[in-house]
Amino acid sequence: MEIAPGTDTSGEWDPEALGQVVANLLSNALKYSPAATPIDIRIVGDDEQVTLSVSDHGIGLGPQEAAQLFHRYARASGAVETGIPGIGLGLFLARGIVKAHGGTIRAESAGRGQGTTFEVVIPRTVPVEQATSATSSAL
Ligand SMILES: Nc1ncnc2c1ncn2[C@@H]1O[C@H](COP(=O)(O)OP(=O)(O)O)[C@@H](O)[C@H]1O
Numbered sequence: 001m002e003i004a005p006g007t008d009t010s011g012e013w014d015p016e017a018l019g020q021v022v023a024n025l026l027s028n029a030l031k032y033s034p035a036a037t038p039i040d041i042r043i044v045g046d047d048e049q050v051t052l053s054v055s056d057h058g059i060g061l062g063p064q065e066a067a068q069l070f071h072r073y074a075r076a077s078g079a080v081e082t083g084i085p086g087i088g089l090g091l092f093l094a095r096g097i098v099k100a101h102g103g104t105i106r107a108e109s110a111g112r113g114q115g116t117t118f119e120v121v122i123p124r125t126v127p128v129e130q131a132t133s134a135t136s137s138a139l
């Protein structure tokens with residue numbers, strides 16, 4: 001794990017919800033990569049936002065799959081083929097939490113077997129319009 005020197009890792013966030021996002025990304029990285037390979041966690045930030053990335057050396061993703069994984073019950077074909085169990089809700093929930101914080105989440109892979117990187121960007125303060133819509137969608 002690497003936190004860029006001097007990075008302030010604090011923000012006005014829901015710690016429990018963001019903890020779920022991190023736990024989801026780490027459990028996926030562990031699930032979808034061989035036990036002996038490292039998982040790299042990187043945190044960098046500036047005045048406005050903090051970026052977290054989680055990279056593994058696992059099964060990777062096929063072309064066009066990266067954008068689909070955040071839909072409810074979505075699983076990539078490679079994951080299904082491995083027989084590793086999953087229901088495809090973790091990233092859907094993670095995206096909801098990140099969006100409610102005014103942030104973005106995306107996946108990137110050079111291809112099947114090439115590992116995967118997930119990147120979460122969260123503003124330090126949730127924009128007012130985002131907080132309002134998150135509240136109303138929760139009601
Ligand atoms: N680190 C990863 N490497 C490769 N594929 C991944 C990774 N994380 C998630 N995925 C893909 O995204 C899908 C959705 O992830 P998620 O919603 O957490 O569901 P689950 O963990 O139940 O499979 C997974 O089924 C898998 O296809």
Ligand SMILES: [Mg+2]
Nearest residue numbers: 024028090091
């Ligand atoms: Mg998962």
